[in-house]
Amino acid sequence: MTECRVTIASAVGLHARPASLFVQAAAAQPVPVTIAKDGGNPVDARSILSVLGLDVRGGDEVILSADGDEAFQALAALAAVLEVDHDA
């Protein structure tokens, strides 16, 4: 299992447009990815409802995880989405 920790750059958090962009990017990855808040249960990153339900705020840290050969690339791609401030 590959994991990475990312801090959410968008001030609104993982809500509204940033959440949609993240979920769309997750659906485009070749492997399933999960996202969790620190100490929380991981949820499917392709599920907008699960991602919104995490209620991640701007500045919060999240943990992305995936399995398989392509896990590293998938996590890097998704981390890049979270590290951009989509409100700016």
Added chain:
Amino acid sequence: MTGFSGIGVSPGVATGPVARLGEPPRLPAAQPVVGADDQDRAVTALEETAGELERRAKLASPEAAEVLTAAAMMARDPALASNVRDLVGQGIPAAWAVDRAIGGYRELLAAAGPYMAERVADLDDIRDRAVAHLLGLPMPGLPAPGYPYVLVAKDLAPADTALLDPAVVLAVVTERGGPTSHTAILAKSLGIPAVVACADALSFVDGTPVVVDGGAGRVVVDPTEAEVAEVATMRAARVARAAVRGPGRTADGHPVALLANVGGPADAVAAAALDLEGVGLFRTEFLFLDRAEAPSMEEQRRVYRRVLEPLAGRKVVVRTLDAGADKPVPYACPDPEDNPALGVRGLRTSWRRPELLHDQLEALALAAGDTGTSPWVMAPMVATAAEARDFAEVARSHGIAKVGVMIEVPAAALRAASVLASVDFVSLGTNDLAQYTFAADRQLGALAGLLDPWQPALLDLIAATARAGREAGKPVGVCGEAASDPLLAVVLAGLGIESLSMAAVSVPDVRAALAEHTIEQCREMAVAALAAESAVGAREAAARF
């Protein structure tokens, strides 16, 4: 023919067949046995709902399209689909499984707080559509019979009214709602005749012809040929009245400025094209609603420029952010209140977040400089002379030349002279002034009678404010819906009101009514109305002239 009465809230007459707003589908009390294909049916219903939302997104404005596309993603959520499949697998039939699975996510999002309110509403819509699909019930929302119709509903949600097309919806009749409800304000801004608080509305059958008189508040079901013909005559007369042009004045030339209420740049452009003397109420809330953070000063400046520019050379009165009550803005008024209409709203939100007001005033001053205009700026929900003075100081420190306040709290009307001492003008917001004078919630149809702008107690407060303005030599305007009633507009002129701001659609009728009376007649009508003992009596007394 059968006649029904309600409250006329948007003038004009129209005739056409009834089409009722689709109600949210209800699950039958008896739960059937789960079918062999229920898993696939349930997931297909969600998929079809997503497809429908995407089709609507293609027709919508860019902002609305983004929201609808996000809602389509929710309907197509893989976790939701697998949740639904699991529930069906446990023996729960398709419609019930969809209802329960969405209900679970609804709770999750609702728990996350006010940010998610819109998403919760999206989920409710997805649930209603998918369940209607599975049960073979009519789709909720606006009907689409393929011909223009009279829309009949219990009440209209903002989401329904936002999509109203005046070319398709000939008139609106609702069972609930009052004269200052959002349905009323929106119907008026679109020029769609509307009757609210019509107790029998839900007994009207789809396809039945009706005549709707949005001025008199009457609905005739199965009208005679003569009644239908009269609609054509009345519409022609309205067109003829619209032919009276020019600034508002009485028969003997006493000026009463006719202004429009606008809610954003699109309205401002529309108003600029009309025969109006300017804008008496520019509501700035649209910039602040449905977002997690306040708009930046630069963003505000750009939007204000787009409003001020088309109206250059005409009067524009801007109202600073009126957050709270029915217009929640989480970052301006974060704490839930038991009684938000009486809470931290309007100017009061600046006590906790003064920078919001500073940024807005600075953006307005910059936009005024950019466009070479000089907008008047006023604060909402002012209760005391001290609040008015504090606001005037702040606004002037940003370079605003004409500073005023709304008079919509009885305390401010009673002490209008001291309020006026530190500002350049005041504007009466009669909707809230009625709400606070009669302790009657604006949104409650059952209290509509108390909110009637002809109530003598409300007229007393208007008269007192106008008198204080005359003594101070400072202008007093009205920017509530009261200004749009042609007969009442004449009475307001008689009370000494110098400008009337209303939905643009109401201006031609008000202009025509003013032109039919001398200022002396207006004053006599005002005296007669003030002497009445009831709203009905006041209207009758004024109508006798």
